[in-house]
Amino acid sequence: MKYLKDCPEPGMGTWYFEIDSDGVAYRQIVIQDDGTYIASNRKHEQYHFLLAEKSIDDTEPYYTKITKEEFEEVWSNYLQAFNKEWHQVKTVLPVGTKVEGYIEAFFPQGTLIHIFQHDAVGLADARLYGEKTPSEWMYPKHEITAIVKGYDELNQWVILDQTQVLKTQYVD
Template identity: 55%
Template sequence: MKYLKDVQEPGMGTWYFEVDHDGTAYRQMVHNDDGSWITSNRKHESRHFLLAEHPLDPKEPYYEEISQAAFEELWQKQLLGGMEDWQRIQRMFPIGARVEGWIEAFFPQGTLIQLLEPHAVGLTDTSALEAGTPAEWMYPRYRVVAEVAGYDESNQWVLLAHAEVPGDQYDEADSGK
């Protein structure tokens, strides 16, 4: 992996990326000029799940390569800010529990599932999900049921196995939200 820093135009903040040898981003952070942060592991109210959709070229002059340690230090500070929520989520979703949510986004790590609990994000294997799901159901908002298999501590995601898409879309009105 490579770690990149990009100082955008004034007012755009500083962007940080973890990319593989092909330039695919796996983690991303933005430190806004107002001091706030956006990280790719959490849904942002206006930026959704912010992660570069196209490969980055680390040779571009606007990218500065930084150390993995520098990236991890910033990432860990952001994880600490959500630690109370993360511990609550782990208690609510014990290993082996059946859970429900909906497809939220597709990342290189897998399919992100918004679980039916604020701030709770699940991750399931995209290939396995596609194998048992018609292509027309592999879109955001389609309902997913799965089993908790573990936890991704580096992203604060609930790892999901045996995920299935029943074929209906999630409707917030049904949940009373």
């Protein structure tokens, strides 16, 4: 993985990226000028799940290469604010728990799922359920059922297994 930083223009904060060798972003975080964060692992009211949708060319002059340690320090500082909530999610959603929710977004790591119980974010592997799901159901808002398999501590996501996408769509 490669790690980059960018300060696009005054008032836009500082942007941090974790990208693979093809420039695909896996994690992204913005420290806004007021000190607040927007990160790819958690839904933001205005920016949804903020993650670059196209490959990032790390040779562009506006990107500064940074160390993994610098990125991880920023990411860790951000996650600390949610540690109590994350512990609660793991308590109420132990491994083996059946959950319901809906598809939120498709990321390089897998499908992000809004889990109804405790407003948590789940991660499902589309390779495991995609073949048995009609393609027209593979869109945001389609409801799912799944079983908690484990936890992604790096992103504070609940890892899901036995995911089934339903024909019904969630309506807020």
